[in-house]
Amino acid sequence: MALLKVSFDQKRRVKLAQGLWLLNWLAVLAGTVVFGLGLFLKVELRKRSDVMGNSESHLVPNSLIGVGVLSCAVHALAGKVCYDALDPAKYAKWKPWLRPYLAACVLLQAALLLAALCCLLLRGSLEGALALGLRQGLRFYRDTDTPGRCYMKKTIDLLQIEFRCCGNNGFRDWFEIQWISNRYLDFSSKEVKDRIKSNVDGRYLVDGVPFSCCNPNSPRPCIQYQLTNNSAHYSYDHQTEELNLWVRGCRAALLSYYSSLMNSMGAVTLLVWLFDVTATTGLRYLHTALESVSNPEDPECESEGWLLEKSVPETWKAFLESLKKLGKSNQVEAEGADAGQAPEAG
Structure with a gap:
């Protein structure tokens, strides 16, 4: 039995397609916001890379930039699909690709959720990078005549003035x-x-x-x-x-500053994730509603849309069985390849 089944007539299908077209272009703007947040955080981290002990702290901005670009591309394409959905000739070109496309949308939602969790949970790695970088920076403070370190005094002084801090821990x-x-x-x-x-x-x-x-x-x-x-x-x-x-030490001051930035960006990314899930869910309903039209010659006929064709346990079971079949087919191909090899001459 299909999960969350909804009935659609021609008028509701048109409204759904029009609403999803607008929703997906708003999702493109939301993806642009995520990209911009990642770029801003990367610039902020680069500005103080001299007191960052390693490059692990750039995982968060890189992930935000990546999912932001993907979100823009995926939802721009979804907007085009929704625009063409009510033209049978145009929709026929998209029809074979909609299932893998929806699977790609689900992967994008997972990546967005992971990026949001990274923003909220990677405080520990940032704290370690700051502790190491500040310790080295303080040690190189006096090396004003050493090439490659002559800027460190100015960097530390400006940092302590801007963030009203002193030393690493104090x-x-x-x-x-x-x-x-x-x-x-x-x-x-x-x-x-x-x-x-x-x-x-x-x-x-x-x-x-x-x-x-x-x-x-x-x-x-x-x-x-x-x-x-x-x-x-x-x-x-x-x-x-x-x-x-x-x-206050500079490590605590910088950690507080970057943590507040990352927490805000994580909250915004979670909102974008919810927005993307809504757009993908609507696209799934539009896809199944158009697929289940009983008489393509009669555009006024009713159809049904659903989220999953079967219940959740049945869908999960079918997914596991498909994985098993895929594994068995790969094993048979490997055995066939081994059997086809000629024995080595003695």
Whole structure:
């Protein structure tokens, strides 16, 4: 028994075809939106690729761009099918291709759903990429004279200013690395020599941060050096001076920014998926309604449309049987090919 059977007369078939034509062209616009969102996210990730540890984070924008292009192509073709559906001569050309075309539409819905889930669930890989990239960026901050790294200081400074953050996890990350270039250290100074000797790796470490960590909302001039030494500054307590520096780390700030972007894009992609499912369902009803016309010579006769020709269990069973037959036919062909080979000469 057919699933979700609906009766159609000529007038309802015409309205369905006209409505689906409009719906599919709106779906083309929706696919363009998904493509645009993927392109925007890719540009945003590229802008800060210097602090991204790997390319895995581009899986989401690439998938959005891919399904957006496919959605535009598939629904543009569907619009043409719906336009030609009520002309028997034109529809006859599409008739042999409609079943595989509907199967391709179902695959597109699965790809759209997967892309939406990627937007909502791939926060972990993005967080790992940011943690690795920021750790490397902080380490290369001082290499202003090294080819290929001379831009990193500017990148990190602009990042900390724009996102109001400091360090990877917090401002104390700067205490663990030498972020001042040797070019600007006076190695004849006793203080510099003592600091370098006191460190196992021979690095010049200070309890200070770059200027870009300073919070302009602070009522006092920014304190960048000797941050943990209360006696070095008048009326200062580093445990209570929260306004002096940005407290949040850049990894958390960037993760929050990109997560909000990806969550919004995932929600939009889910809406587009629902829109596409509606368009594909309508096309299936139009296809079956035209197929079941009892008298093609009488365009006014009634017909029936359905979603599935059989019930869900019967459809699934028939699908599994077709897969088994396909597997057996491939096995027989392989055995026939093996039997046809001539034995090797001894």
